[in-house]
Amino acid sequence: MWQGLFEGLQGRNFMVVAVAMDSRDDAARPWIEAANPGYLALIDRHHLLADLYNMVNVPQAVWIDEHGRIVRPTEVAGSYEGFRWRDRNTGKLPDEIAATTKAAKLRYVEAVRDWVLKGPSSAFAFDEAAARAHLSLPSADVALAHAAFRMGQALLGEGRIEEAQGFLDEARRRHPESWNIWRQCYKPNELGLAAGPEFWERVQALGDKRYYAHVDMPEMP
Amino acid sequence: MVSVMVGNERHEVSDAVGQNDALWLPQWAVEEVTGWRLKPQGFCRDDVCVPVPPGRQTEFVDGGRVNVAAFWRLLEAPALHDADGGLWVLGESAGRRAAQLESLEAPDFRLPDLAGRVHALSDLHGRKVLLVTWASW
Incomplete structure (x- = not known):
C-alpha cells in the first residue's frame, strides 16, 4: 500500500517507516520479503510503539515532520470497516462497500502525499493546537496493560505458558480497546489470522461503534 | 541474577534481589537499568529530581542496594514481577507518556529490521516520516 506513495516521493526528503507489531518469531518475514519495500520495514516484537504512541489497532499512523514533531498523532491509516460486510463463505465484499474501502485508502495516501509536498500549508497538516486536540492519552490501566503484555510475552518466550497467560489476560482486561493486545494474544487460525469465532463475536459486539476509528479528514467515510 | x-531493553543484573514486591538493585546498576540516579536530593534523571519521602528512607535504600520497585510505585508507574521475582517489567507511567505526547515531540525508539539492524526514529531527523503499523495477524 505504501510502496507507490514512497516511490512517487523520491527526492522529497520523505521516509515511510512500516512497523510490524508481531511478537511471534519471524511472523512478519514472509510479508516483508514478498513486498521487498524501498522504505524502512521494522519489527516491534514487544509492541513498544503501542505503548509510546497509545496505539490500539493496525494499521495506525503518525505523521512526523523534519524536526521530529508530531503533525498528525496516532490515527487509523485510512482503513475502513469494509471487512465487517465481507461474506465469510465467499470472502466477497458488496461492490459499494469495496468502493468505499478503496476510496478511503486512496484519500489517506493522497493526504500524506499532499503534506509531503506542501508541508505545514497542506490542508491535512494539523497545527499544534489541532494536533494536541486529536491526541488520545493513555490511562493508568493502559500503562499497566502494556507492562503486563510485555511480561506475558517474555514468559511465553521462556515457555512458561500458564504464568504468561495470567499476565496476558490482565493486559486484555486493563485495556479492552486494544485490538493489538487482544489479537496478538489470540490463537491464530490456519491462515495465521486472529480471526476465529471469538474475534467475530467481539466485532459484532461493537454494534455501531467503529473497529477502525474514523479519521478526521474531509471526504473520509 | 534478576532480569x-x-x-x-532487557538487563541481566547480578547481585540483585527480587523479593515480594521489592526489587533491590545494586547502586551501580540503578542508572544503567532505569535511567535514574540516586543522589543526596533523591532520584534524579536529566534535570528532574524526585525526593525520597521523609521517614521512608529504609523502604528505598538499604546499604548499597536500592529498591527500584518502590521508587517505580512512587512514580505511579507499573512495576510487575513473575512468581519467583526473577523477572521484572518496569513500565512507564501514564502521566509521563501523556506529557511526552502533549509535547508533540515524537517519542524516539529503536527497532530492528529483518536483518537485525537497529534503526532509530531520530536517525531520520531532517526528513518527513510516515510512521505506520501493520501486523501479520
Whole structure:
C-alpha cells in the first residue's frame, strides 16, 4: 500500500517507516520479503510503539515532520470497516462497500502525499493546537496493560505458558480497546489470522461503534 | 541474577534481589537499568529530581542496594514481577507518556529490521516520516 506513495516521493526528503507489531518469531518475514519495500520495514516484537504512541489497532499512523514533531498523532491509516460486510463463505465484499474501502485508502495516501509536498500549508497538516486536540492519552490501566503484555510475552518466550497467560489476560482486561493486545494474544487460525469465532463475536459486539476509528479528514467515510 | 525489562531493553543484573514486591538493585546498576540516579536530593534523571519521602528512607535504600520497585510505585508507574521475582517489567507511567505526547515531540525508539539492524526514529531527523503499523495477524 505504501510502496507507490514512497516511490512517487523520491527526492522529497520523505521516509515511510512500516512497523510490524508481531511478537511471534519471524511472523512478519514472509510479508516483508514478498513486498521487498524501498522504505524502512521494522519489527516491534514487544509492541513498544503501542505503548509510546497509545496505539490500539493496525494499521495506525503518525505523521512526523523534519524536526521530529508530531503533525498528525496516532490515527487509523485510512482503513475502513469494509471487512465487517465481507461474506465469510465467499470472502466477497458488496461492490459499494469495496468502493468505499478503496476510496478511503486512496484519500489517506493522497493526504500524506499532499503534506509531503506542501508541508505545514497542506490542508491535512494539523497545527499544534489541532494536533494536541486529536491526541488520545493513555490511562493508568493502559500503562499497566502494556507492562503486563510485555511480561506475558517474555514468559511465553521462556515457555512458561500458564504464568504468561495470567499476565496476558490482565493486559486484555486493563485495556479492552486494544485490538493489538487482544489479537496478538489470540490463537491464530490456519491462515495465521486472529480471526476465529471469538474475534467475530467481539466485532459484532461493537454494534455501531467503529473497529477502525474514523479519521478526521474531509471526504473520509 | 534478576532480569529487568525496561522499554525494549532487557538487563541481566547480578547481585540483585527480587523479593515480594521489592526489587533491590545494586547502586551501580540503578542508572544503567532505569535511567535514574540516586543522589543526596533523591532520584534524579536529566534535570528532574524526585525526593525520597521523609521517614521512608529504609523502604528505598538499604546499604548499597536500592529498591527500584518502590521508587517505580512512587512514580505511579507499573512495576510487575513473575512468581519467583526473577523477572521484572518496569513500565512507564501514564502521566509521563501523556506529557511526552502533549509535547508533540515524537517519542524516539529503536527497532530492528529483518536483518537485525537497529534503526532509530531520530536517525531520520531532517526528513518527513510516515510512521505506520501493520501486523501479520
